[in-house]
Amino acid sequence: MPAALLEVKNLSAGYGPTRVIEDVSFSVPAGSRLALLGRNGMGKTSLLATLAGQTRRYGGQIRLAGVDIADEPSAARALAGLGYVPQTRDVFPTLTVEENLFVGLKGRPKDAISEAYEMFPRLKERRRNLGSQLSGGEQQMLSTARSILGQPTVLLLDEPLEGLAPVICEELMAAFSKLAQSGEMTILLVEQRIQSALDFADNVIILERGRIAWQGSPQVLAADHDVVERLLGVGGLH
């Protein structure tokens, strides 16, 4: 059994006085792929934001490669190896694609951005375009690529497929799978497209009202119609 790269213990967090993450504990081995699922408003985004240091934490631990980062600010967590691609995609609209990528280098040499172009050749074609001129899919690629240039060991992806055409979703999921298969990156994926998430993941956590309501393999989940209907609010998977 590989050592856990990310260990979360009794984590509670929220916004101001409002608690939305309650006593969450899980661990993720190096190189694995975890899907975080749940109906709207159950805390998926808040859990990723808490891991990234962007909510108020009330208690609990977040250990990355054995080091507790829970008291560190977001920037220090990023330097420690936590990459976060938020739902908002975080593209700088007035910078070009290339300038956006430079922001992600974190001191690495400029020619490292060829890694981003290799992963998403479309970004190379668009490198002189402004962030504001990109399609939703291209913005997602840019936001993901910028995060990856920082060489994270754990990548947090919040609903990367939201609002994208099926062909772009396939392109992105293929890129994420390639990253995970390299064995160098552990990926936590929040996604409403349940089937895509299950095809990708090797483990699933379902959140309900900020707590872990179910945890297991995608295969076991897909066969459990009661859990799928009760906790995900969909009639079935195919």
Ligand SMILES: Nc1ncnc2c1ncn2[C@@H]1O[C@H](COP(=O)(O)OP(=O)(O)OP(=O)(O)O)[C@@H](O)[C@H]1O
């Ligand atoms: N900035 C905020 N301030 C206060 N409450 C918030 C804030 N962001 C989210 N919440 C609340 O936290 C709870 C969890 O929301 P969150 O967005 O994490 O859920 P989610 O599972 O990601 O939902 P969705 O699938 O709709 O994105 C909700 O009750 C939401 O209203």
